Amino acid sequence: MGGFTLTHFLYLLQATGWTVVLTLLAFVLGCLAGFLVMLARTAQVRWVRGLSGLYVDVVQGTPLLIVLFLIYFGLALFGFELPAIVAAALSLMIYCSAFLGEIWRGCVQSVPRTQTEASECLGLSRWQTLRDVVLPQAMRIATPPTVGFLVQVLKNTSLASVVGFVELTRASQVINNSLFQPFLVFGIAGLLYFALCYPLSRLSRALERKLNGGRRQPA
Amino acid sequence: MRYQFDFGALLPYWRDFLDGALTTLTMTAFAVVFGLAIGILCAIGRRSASPLLQRLCGFYVELIRNTPYIIQIFFIFFGLSSIGLRLPIFAAAVLTLVVNVGAYTAEIVRAGMDTIHPGQIEAAQALGLSQPQIYWDVILRPALERVYPALTGQFVLMMLASSITSQISAEELTAVANNVQSFSFRAFETYIVVAVLYLALAVLLKLAFYGFGQLIFPRRRRLGTPL
Numbered sequence: 001m002g003g004f005t006l007t008h009f010l011y012l013l014q015a016t017g018w019t020v021v022l023t024l025l026a027f028v029l030g031c032l033a034g035f036l037v038m039l040a041r042t043a044q045v046r047w048v049r050g051l052s053g054l055y056v057d058v059v060q061g062t063p064l065l066i067v068l069f070l071i072y073f074g075l076a077l078f079g080f081e082l083p084a085i086v087a088a089a090l091s092l093m094i095y096c097s098a099f100l101g102e103i104w105r106g107c108v109q110s111v112p113r114t115q116t117e118a119s120e121c122l123g124l125s126r127w128q129t130l131r132d133v134v135l136p137q138a139m140r141i142a143t144p145p146t147v148g149f150l151v152q153v154l155k156n157t158s159l160a161s162v163v164g165f166v167e168l169t170r171a172s173q174v175i176n177n178s179l180f181q182p183f184l185v186f187g188i189a190g191l192l193y194f195a196l197c198y199p200l201s202r203l204s205r206a207l208e209r210k211l212n213g214g215r216r217q218p219a
Numbered sequence: 220m221r222y223q224f225d226f227g228a229l230l231p232y233w234r235d236f237l238d239g240a241l242t243t244l245t246m247t248a249f250a251v252v253f254g255l256a257i258g259i260l261c262a263i264g265r266r267s268a269s270p271l272l273q274r275l276c277g278f279y280v281e282l283i284r285n286t287p288y289i290i291q292i293f294f295i296f297f298g299l300s301s302i303g304l305r306l307p308i309f310a311a312a313v314l315t316l317v318v319n320v321g322a323y324t325a326e327i328v329r330a331g332m333d334t335i336h337p338g339q340i341e342a343a344q345a346l347g348l349s350q351p352q353i354y355w356d357v358i359l360r361p362a363l364e365r366v367y368p369a370l371t372g373q374f375v376l377m378m379l380a381s382s383i384t385s386q387i388s389a390e391e392l393t394a395v396a397n398n399v400q401s402f403s404f405r406a407f408e409t410y411i412v413v414a415v416l417y418l419a420l421a422v423l424l425k426l427a428f429y430g431f432g433q434l435i436f437p438r439r440r441r442l443g444t445p446l
Binding site (some may be wrong): 047058060061062063064065066067069072073074077078151155156157159161162169172173176180181182183186187189190193194197198201 | 221248281282284285286287288289290291293294298299301302375379380382383385386393396400406407410411412417418419421422
């Protein structure tokens with residue numbers, strides 16, 4: 001049993017890098033898919049709305065860990081031997097798309113209906129209405145909760161450790177297995193996560209104040 | 220490649236699935252009760268006159284909300300056992316859940332308390348209500364009624380997150396799934412079954428919370444309007 005050395009710390013830092021990579025990968029993919037979910041949730045055709053609503057409910061009602069296992073073990077059966085990072089990124093993408101889609105649906109629907117009606121009167125197409133009228137206003141409302149959700153994604157990348165992807169959590173497990181100083185090792189890992197998440201949380205709150213100050217309830 | 224589904228292979232394990240689901244529900248029940256208690260105390264602490272208490276509660280909330288649950292589990296479970304404190308696994312799992320959900324609850328309850336107009340509290344003081352009376356009747360009850368949907372939503376998410384306690388081999392639904400798939404060699408089917416079970420638990424929990432809300436908030440039941 002040795003002490004915690006600089007080498008260990010550098011290993012943790014390197015793993016933190018992988019956590020960030022996985023977060024960005026999952027978030028970008030999740031944003032793309034989430035945008036589609038949002039479009040489907042606000043579609044005019046009823047069965048598209050219903051189907052996407054079902055998708056959101058199913059994903060939000062299933063633990064991310066189970067989704068991860070389904071993708072990791074499930075796709076292997078169909079002959080896709082996925083590397084752990086791809087399985088993790090895919091399942092986080094699914095998770096992201098359901099939550100972001102629902103957050104953004106709320107934001108889009110909170111833009112007053114009259115705006116859409118006015119653009120219809122001006123002869124704008126549905127796509128133009130969305131792109132030039134609704135989205136710019138919805139984006140203002142959507143930014144703070146989206147940044148807040150990024151924190152959730154970052155924290156949930158820790159689950160990728162379960163399928164053996166060496167990110168921060170997995171790396172701290174590996175170190176702890178050799179040193180067995182759990183308070184120290186997981187404490188440092190926790191602080192590294194905190195160092196990434198806390199600024200984002202603060203940013204989300206600051207944006208909330210800055211962008212939506214007018215919507216705040218008087219205390 | 221074609222894959223032949225065989226859910227029949229899982230039938231002999233139905234009791235294990237049932238036990239796992241019950242364990243998950245029991246853990247959730249404990250965590251909701253104690254987590255709510257901690258959350259309310261912490262939310263009150265953040266409004267207290269003592270700056271030390273304020274900062275302490277704020278520190279706890281921020282620390283928990285900005286670190287992954289799995290790290291909290293490892294920190295608490297392996298940490299406690301490294302100093303010789305060996306909790307039963309179920310107790311350790313519930314402890315980590317309580318610590319985790321307490322922070323989220325605190326933040327939600329605090330948001331609810333912030334919506335109570337200061338005039339209400341001043342009016343209560345003018346009427347000569349005691350501090351506990353003010354907290355219970357004027358601040359806490361309306362605050363909880365307002366944030367009830369957010370609160371119960373958080374509890375459902377926590378039930379789903381309890382799947383992570385399988386990592387310290389608490390015998391809940393996900394751990395059962397891991398065992399069953401290693402015996403039956405039917406990983407895909409097992410996780411599909413468990414996903415469906417979690418969905419059912421989530422729906423069940425939502426219904427239960429809705430019914431409970433109707434029971435404890437008579438004002439909402441009679442008027443049907445948000446407070």
